[in-house]
Each structure stands twice: as C-alpha cells, then as structure tokens.
Amino acid sequence: MHWLDGVVVALYLVATLYIGLRLTGRVESSQDFFLAGRKLPFWAIGMSLVVSDIGALEMIGGTAGAFRYGVAQANFEWIGCVPAMIIGALVFMPIYYRSGIYSVPEYLGRRYGALVQGLQAALWTFFLAAALAVFFQSSAKMFHGVFGWPNWLSVLLTAAIVSVYTVGGGLEAVVTTDVIQCVILFAGGLALAGVGIARAGGLSGLRRSLDALGPRARDHLKLLMPVDKRDAKGELTGYPWTGVLLGLGFVLSPAYWIGNQAIVQRTLGARDVWATRASMIFGAGLKTVVPLAFVLPGLLGLVLLGKPSGGEVDPNAVYPMMIKQYLPVGLRGLLYAAFLAALMSSVDSYTNSAATIFVRDIYQRFFARERSDKHYLRVGRLVSLLLIVAGVAMVPVVAAYKTVYDAFQSFLTLFQGPTLALIVLGLLSRRPTPSAGGVALVGGVGCAVLMSHVMGLHYLHTAFWSFCASVVLLLATSAGTAPLPDAELDALVYSRGGPAR
Amino acid sequence: MNFQSLAGVDPLVGVAIVCALYLVMLVWVLTRRRDDITEGAPDRKRWRDLRLWIVPLILIQIALHLIFR
Numbered sequence: 001m002h003w004l005d006g007v008v009v010a011l012y013l014v015a016t017l018y019i020g021l022r023l024t025g026r027v028e029s030s031q032d033f034f035l036a037g038r039k040l041p042f043w044a045i046g047m048s049l050v051v052s053d054i055g056a057l058e059m060i061g062g063t064a065g066a067f068r069y070g071v072a073q074a075n076f077e078w079i080g081c082v083p084a085m086i087i088g089a090l091v092f093m094p095i096y097y098r099s100g101i102y103s104v105p106e107y108l109g110r111r112y113g114a115l116v117q118g119l120q121a122a123l124w125t126f127f128l129a130a131a132l133a134v135f136f137q138s139s140a141k142m143f144h145g146v147f148g149w150p151n152w153l154s155v156l157l158t159a160a161i162v163s164v165y166t167v168g169g170g171l172e173a174v175v176t177t178d179v180i181q182c183v184i185l186f187a188g189g190l191a192l193a194g195v196g197i198a199r200a201g202g203l204s205g206l207r208r209s210l211d212a213l214g215p216r217a218r219d220h221l222k223l224l225m226p227v228d229k230r231d232a233k234g235e236l237t238g239y240p241w242t243g244v245l246l247g248l249g250f251v252l253s254p255a256y257w258i259g260n261q262a263i264v265q266r267t268l269g270a271r272d273v274w275a276t277r278a279s280m281i282f283g284a285g286l287k288t289v290v291p292l293a294f295v296l297p298g299l300l301g302l303v304l305l306g307k308p309s310g311g312e313v314d315p316n317a318v319y320p321m322m323i324k325q326y327l328p329v330g331l332r333g334l335l336y337a338a339f340l341a342a343l344m345s346s347v348d349s350y351t352n353s354a355a356t357i358f359v360r361d362i363y364q365r366f367f368a369r370e371r372s373d374k375h376y377l378r379v380g381r382l383v384s385l386l387l388i389v390a391g392v393a394m395v396p397v398v399a400a401y402k403t404v405y406d407a408f409q410s411f412l413t414l415f416q417g418p419t420l421a422l423i424v425l426g427l428l429s430r431r432p433t434p435s436a437g438g439v440a441l442v443g444g445v446g447c448a449v450l451m452s453h454v455m456g457l458h459y460l461h462t463a464f465w466s467f468c469a470s471v472v473l474l475l476a477t478s479a480g481t482a483p484l485p486d487a488e489l490d491a492l493v494y495s496r497g498g499p500a501r
Numbered sequence: 502m503n504f505q506s507l508a509g510v511d512p513l514v515g516v517a518i519v520c521a522l523y524l525v526m527l528v529w530v531l532t533r534r535r536d537d538i539t540e541g542a543p544d545r546k547r548w549r550d551l552r553l554w555i556v557p558l559i560l561i562q563i564a565l566h567l568i569f570r
Binding site (some may be wrong): 027086089149242274284288461 | 502504507508512513515518519522526533536539540542543549551554555559561562
C-alpha cells in the first residue's frame with residue numbers, strides 16, 4: 001500500500017475512534033444504550049440505515065452481479081428497497097415507535113405471545129452472532145487480497161475499534177460512526193464510478209461498448225429479465241422478473257425493511273414520529289443513488305476489463321481489479337477506507353441488534369424480569385463485548401465449516417415470508433390471534449422448506465409462496481381461536497381513522 | 502410455481518405492472534392528510550411535508566424503469 005493511501009485509511013480509523021470514544025460517556029440508561037435515548041436526527045438514521053445494508057461483501061457481490069447480469073442488479077436497491085421503505089415509513093414504523101418496543105420480536109411477542117417472541121428472538125440472536133464471525137472471516141480474506149494484510153491484523157483491528165464504541169456508546173455511537181462510514185462509502189464508490197466513466201469514454205462510450213459485446217451483454221441494460229433466461233449450459237440464471245416483482249418487491253424487501261431488527265431499531269431511536277418516517281424516506285433517496293457507486297462499476301468493469309462469466313475475468317475480482325488498475329494513489333486509499341467502513345458498519349449494527357434482542361427478548365423476558373435499569377445496561381454492554389469476542393474466536397471455526405453457516409443463512413430466508421405475514425396482518429388487522437401466529441409461523445416455514453428443498457423453487461418464488469401460505473394459515477386458524485382484547489390491540493394495530501395512538 | 506408458464510411473456514409486461522403499482526402508490530401518498538404525514542414534526546415548515554419527498558422518489562423510480570426497459 002502506498003504511504004498516502006495508508007494516511008487516508010489511518011485518518012478514517014482515527015476519526016471513527018475519536019467520535020466513538022466521545023460518545024461513550026453519554027450512556028446512562030438501557031434506553032440510551034439500545035435506542036440512543038430516542039434523540040437521533042432523521043438524516044443520521046437514514047444514512048445509518050443505508051450503510052448498514054452495504055457490507056464489504058455486498059460491494060464485491062453487487063459489482064460482480066452487475067458484471068454478470070447488468071443493471072438488473074440494481075433491483076436490489078430500487079424495487080428491493082424504495083417501495084417498502086415508503087410504506088414502512090407511512091404505516092409500520094409509527095406504530096412500532098408509539099408502542100414503545102425495543103425490538104421486532106418484542107412487537108411479535110405482544111401481538112402473538114411468548115412462543116412467537118421466543119422463536120424469533122432465538123433465531124435472530126443466533127443468526128446475528130454467527131454472521132459476525134462470517135463478516136470477520138470473509139473480510140479478512142478480502143483484505144488480504146486487496147491490502148495484502150495478514151488475516152489476524154484486519155480481524156483484530158476492526159474488532160478492537162468497533163468494540164470500543166459499540167460497547168461504550170451503544171446505538172448513538174453506532175449511528176454516528178455510520179454517518180462517517182456512509183460518507184466514505186459513497187465518496188469512494190462514486191470516485192471509482194467517475195474514473196471508470198472517464199476511461200470508458202463517458203456514458204455514451206459505455207453504451208457503445210456494451211452494444212459491441214453483442215449477445216453476451218444483450219440484457220445488460222434491462223432492469224427486468226425474462227423468466228427463462230439461461231446460461232451457456234442451459235441452466236436458468238439471473239433474476240426472473242416474476243421473482244423480482246413478487247419475491248423481492250412484495251416479500252423479501254418488506255420483510256427486511258419492516259422486520260429486520262438492525263433496521264427497525266435505528267428508526268426507534270428517532271426524536272419523534274416525524275423523524276422516524278423522515279429517516280426511512282431519506283434512506284430511500286440515498287438508496288436510489290447507491291447503484292451509481294456499486295452497480296455501475298460492474299458494467300464499467302465489463303467493458304474495461306473483459307468478458308462476463310465464462311470469460312477470463314472472475315466477476316468477484318472485478319471491484320478490487322478496478323480499484324488497483326484505475327484509481328490514483330490517495331483515491332485508492334479512500335476505497336480501502338470504504339471497505340473498512342462497510343465492514344465496521346455491519347459489525348457494529350449486528351452487535352448492537354443482537355445484544356438488544358438477547359437482553360430484551362430472552363434475558364429480560366424469560367430469565368430476569370424485575371431487575372433495575374442499570375442491571376440491563378450492564379448486561380447489554382457485557383453481551384455486546386462477548387458477541388464481538390465470540391465473533392473473533394469463531395473465525396477459524398467458520399473458515400473450516402463455512403457450509404454450516406451457508407445452510408443456516410438459507411434456513412433463515414425460509415422465515416422471511418412467514419414472518420412478514422405475521423407482521424403485516426398483525427399490524428393491519430385485529431383478526432389474527434396469538435394461537436394462529438404460532439401455527440402460521442411454524443406452518444409457513446414448513447411450506448417454505450417443502451418448496452425450496454423438495455420442489456426446487458427459486459428462492460425469490462419460495463419467499464412469495466411461503467408468504468401466501470402463512471397468510472392463509474393465519475386467517476384460517478384465527479377464525480376458530482380467540483383474539484387479544486381490544487384494549488391490548490389499540491396500541492399494536494393500525495386503525496382506519498388514522499394510526500392508533 | 503416457478504412461473505415458467507410466463508416464459509413467453511415479454512418483461513415489458515413486468516415494467517408496465519411495476520409502473521402501474523408505483524402510480525397507485527403515488528395516488529395513495531397524495532391522498533393522505535397533511536396532518537398525518539407531519540405528525541410529531543417540531544414545526545409546520547413546508548419541507549416537513551413528506552409527500553414532497555416521496556413524489557419525486559416515485560417519479561424517479563418510474564423513469565428508471567422506463568429508461569432501462
């Protein structure tokens with residue numbers, strides 16, 4: 001690494017540590033720790049929402065997807081985010097905020113009972129904790145390739161810095177450092193795109209070069225791809241438009257933006273209901289420009305570096321190759337800092353969210369109900385620290401048994417459709433009952449397993465059909481079981497004359 | 502259930518559906534009361550009306566789907 005690039009990276013790390021440390025003394029209660037004392041401004045939450053969604057691996061994967069499939073990769077930022085964020089802002093987040101919850105499992109627990117809360121909390125805690133180890137392990141490999149650093153250096157450096165501000169400052173420190181990380185990420189990504197466009201002869205030059213690639217890049221400027229797009233071996237490939245619309249747009253995206261703890265928790269830290277809504281809309285605006293930074297470089301890589309899959313360039317190597325070949329010294333350091341920022345924002349978010357769910361939905365709900373607020377704050381800090389230490393300690397395990405995590409991640413996606421059904425119907429209707437919630441969750445996941453592993457459906461289609469199955473189960477079972485009393489439902493369900501208050 | 506029966510359908514149909522859904526969302530947003538949208542806002546300044554943020558967002562999404570169709 002050139003010394004000037006090293007200075008840029010060091011400046012970023014020092015700034016993050018300084019700001020994180022300044023915020024550690026302001027936490028006095030568990031609400032300060034888990035919800036930043038409910039005083040965050042909308043723009044900081046919006047930036048934090050977006051940057052938490054962009055990990056170092058997504059930077060590589062997004063560019064690789066654009067290299068293979070073209071602008072269709074942008075669906076994950078556009079139709080896969082914007083509509084759900086708008087609806088989430090106007091309908092769902094205000095109800096979460098007013099009900100005074102700290103987590104999504106806590107909402108589901110109030111709406112459907114302890115079984116659903118316990119299942120969701122255990123699942124999310126385990127997933128978030130395992131994901132930390134995978135972030136460390138995968139990123140260490142990537143940093144070794146990009147920076148030439150030994151694996152232990154990037155793991156320990158990231159873990160040490162993140163643990164200082166996450167354990168000390170809680171959500172406020174996480175969101176504040178996310179703001180810096182967001183600026184670095186966008187600056188780095190847009191710098192690469194700008195240099196790449198200049199190299200390609202402008203946007204018109206890019207267009208001409210893509211046209212010159214012929215059938216290989218025929219669909220690269222189309223957002224929606226055919227249902228039966230096939231690769232050179234005749235296998236179905238890409239993102240079928242039905243899956244993008246029904247699976248991504250209607251199920252996976254809403255499940256993420258209104259059901260993922262790391263997302264919801266940030267909006268709950270807002271100053272007021274308006275800031276909760278504004279943060280999501282502001283985040284949707286940022287999402288609109290994300291493909292310029294992390295999809296466009298994939299298209300540029302295609303015309304500047306070589307052929308799509310099957311050719312001589314590994315799609316996963318496109319982003320690092322673009323950085324090494326086309327960015328000048330100094331700007332390259334900015335991209336290196338962006339990689340670190342992406343990793344740190346993911347690690348701090350997952351740590352804080354996992355600690356929140358563990359303390360609120362498992363420890364406080366099932367083991368220690370009537371303790372002091374200071375006690376829960378201490379436990380929250382301890383769990384955060386233990387999660388990071390466990391993440392680092394599990395790196396060799398994850399490296400050896402990566403397939404176990406992959407299997408678990410696939411397992412988690414089977415929950416997306418059923419969980420979304422419980423949230424949407426539970427929030428929009430008074431009819432679903434607690435008993436029906438348990439049946440729909442377990443039955444819906446069973447249907448998803450059948451569709452995915454027995455029938456071999458595409459994961460986007462599995463998400464859609466398992467959502468439908470859960471809706472049917474929820475409504476059918478609710479017809480024969482007793483609902484919650486109206487007084488309890490008032491704060492948990494949207495009402496026709498306006499949101500419940 | 503993998504929608505292979507729609508293999509012959511042009512993805513342009515998908516573009517039309519997406520744009521139509523965005524238009525429905527646009528109408529839904531515009532018909533919401535200002536008091537609901539600005540609930541909790543610290544003041545009554547015009548920019549606090551989130552409908553003014555959402556409308557361009559939706560129009561940009563429609564434009565992107567028409568450009569990359």
